[in-house]
Amino acid sequence: MRPLVLAAAALACAVAYAPAWATSHVFLVQNSGWMEPFYTDPASQYKPLVEAVIGAATQPGDALVLASFNQGLPGAPSPRALLARTVDNKPSSAAVHAALAPLAVARKPNSNALADTDLGEAVGTAMTQALGGKPGLVWLFTNNKNSPNNDQATAQRNREFYQLIHAGAAISKAIAFPLHMPVKGERYSANGLMVYVFAVQEQGRRELDALLRSGRLAQVITEPPARLKPLDQDTVRLVPTRVENVPGVTFATLPDGRLRADVDAQATANGPAPAARITWRLENAIYPYTIAHARIAAQSALAGAVKPIGLAQREVTALAPGKAQPLASTMELPVANLPGKWSLAALRSAGSAQVLPGRIDVQLAEQRLELSQAFRQRMATLFPGDPLPDIFTPPERIQGSHATLPVEVRLQHGAGPLLAALGGLFAVLAAGAGGLIAATRGRKVLVTIEGEPRTVHTKAGAKTPLYDRAGNKVAELHTTLFGNRLADVREGAQVRLGR
Structure with missing residues (x-):
């Protein structure tokens, strides 16, 4: 068995024995030649950052795998296991600190030359061997350089890393945090550090989304996450800002951003389908990309009926990340599809609201994304002359995206039908009782x-x-x-x- 496979087998131990509900984390810490200043500068915060991120990302029950990486060579496998354990109720900081403390810049076998780097090799090994093809999160701490000597293989490795992220089916979501970390060593100096997080499979994506929502990671890394993948989902966000109510329908925005429509079944029973005029704030939710241009369409899916939403404008242009533009719309409520007052569902909810879940779907076609100028400048400052920011270039095949806004329709039925039904039921029961008495x-x-x-x-x-x-x-x-x-x-x- 090759040394690299032996090392990966050691990495997989903690993952194999983690509980089924836990998250499996693989933390990859670069120690190749270009990382020299991060290890030799007395003021370097590289290792403390790794320790803090691990402490924020993991919880009791999770599988924690810590490994160093550079470029695997015969006699010098990469990644190399530093720590593999299941997180318990005790803090893991002491074990992580002890594993990182002796880590130094790696050299090539039988040479004083500093080790090269292969980012794709490290991430691929973490997914296929450390995680064993199972879901989880792979973390990569790197200065974004794929070779200390800028040899001819660097460009090819960059392309392979790009393809692994954007074209690989195993990675369902990828984000990055470019961080300001100036360090100066004996040979090199650097201004910044990149922390990547790769969610493996859909379960890994859900785990990453849950971690981001929890706010634990934001307590350590205050920079917003830059999205690498997916670039065709949830690129925009709809926030209702003004709603003109129509007879029989009252709209409200819930604290979680959902739109709620309270429909009076009696008021809408005999009239035409009500059409609400809603003004939205259309936000660019795909940092760090500017939506240079896209054609926009929307539809509602309520009570089993799919209807187009009339939009006042059909195009989005030059919408910077985090920015918004107003969008006026007209949305028709499918009253004909709502349960009637004599339906079983209406009788069950008499005197209270019958809740019907729905959604609004937004589609962006002919989408063209561009890396925002502010982000380009930040990357140029942190990683001067580094070609790896090309990883943020959107693939040409991504020319559309979609976003979904949950909608809740609350149908208000009076108690009259229920009382009438109960009266009829009592009459039948009384007649039956009279018949039974007469028979006996x-x-x-x-x-x-x-x-x-x-x-x-x-x-x-x-x-x-x-x-x-x-x-x-x-x-x-x-x-x-x-x-x-x-x-x-x-x-x-x-x-x-x-x-």
Whole structure:
């Protein structure tokens, strides 16, 4: 087995025994030649940053894998395991600090030359061998240089790294944090550091989104995350700013940004479908890209009906990251598709609101993204002369995107239909109870046999034989809910109902 595979097998131990619900983290710390000032400058905050990020990103139960990386060579595998453990209730800071403390700049085998770097190799090994093809998060701490000697393979490695991120199906989401970290060593100096986070598979993406929402990482890294992937989802955000209510419909914006429509079922039952005029704030949510141009369309999916939304303008131009532009629209509510007042759902929710989930879909076509000038300048300052910012160039195949705004329709039904239904139910139950009583109650029936009146005790459904004075059967008395009758009367017998 090759040394690189042996090292990767050691990395996989913690991942293999992590609980199913936990997040698997692989932290890759670069220690190749260009990283020399980050290790030799006494004021360097490189290792303290790594420790702080690990402490913020992991929680009890997570699998924590820490490894150094440069470029794998025979006799010098990369990545190299430093720590592999399952995070428990005790802080991991001491173990992480002890693992990082002796880490120094790597050299090539049997040489004083500083080690080269292969970013793609490090990330690929973390995904395929450390994570074993399972979901998780791969963290990369790097100065963005792929070779200390700028050899002919550097450009090729950069392209491979670009393809791994943008074209690789395994990485579902990728973000980066360019950080200001000036350091000066004996050989080199640097102004900045890049922290990448790669979410592997859809579960990894959900885990990364949850981590970002928690705010734990933002307590360590205050810079906004720069998105690398995906660039075709959630590129814009819709925020309602003004809503003109229509008869029978009242709109409100919920604290989480969703739009809620309260519909009075009685007011909209007989009239035309109400159309609300809504003004939105269309925000660019894809930092650090400017939406240079895109054609925009929108539709609503409410109560099982998909309807186009009329927009006052059909194009977005020069929308910088974090900026917004107003967007007026007209949205028709599909009243005909809403449950009627006699539906089971309406009866169940009588006296309260029946909640119908929906959404508004926004599509951007012919989309053209450009890296914002402010971000370009920041990257040029942090990484002067570095070609790797090309990784932020959007792939040509991405010419469209979509975003979704959840909408909640609350249908208000009065209690009248429910009361009427309950009244009808009680009437049926009362009739049934009366019938049951009538069926089980005993009856007295007067019959006359050979001129002698007799009283027969019977009940509904009974067939009672009748006899003369000699004990011969002369007839049968059949009793129902609706009356009595004589059956099987013997020929010549003198028998009748009543006197």
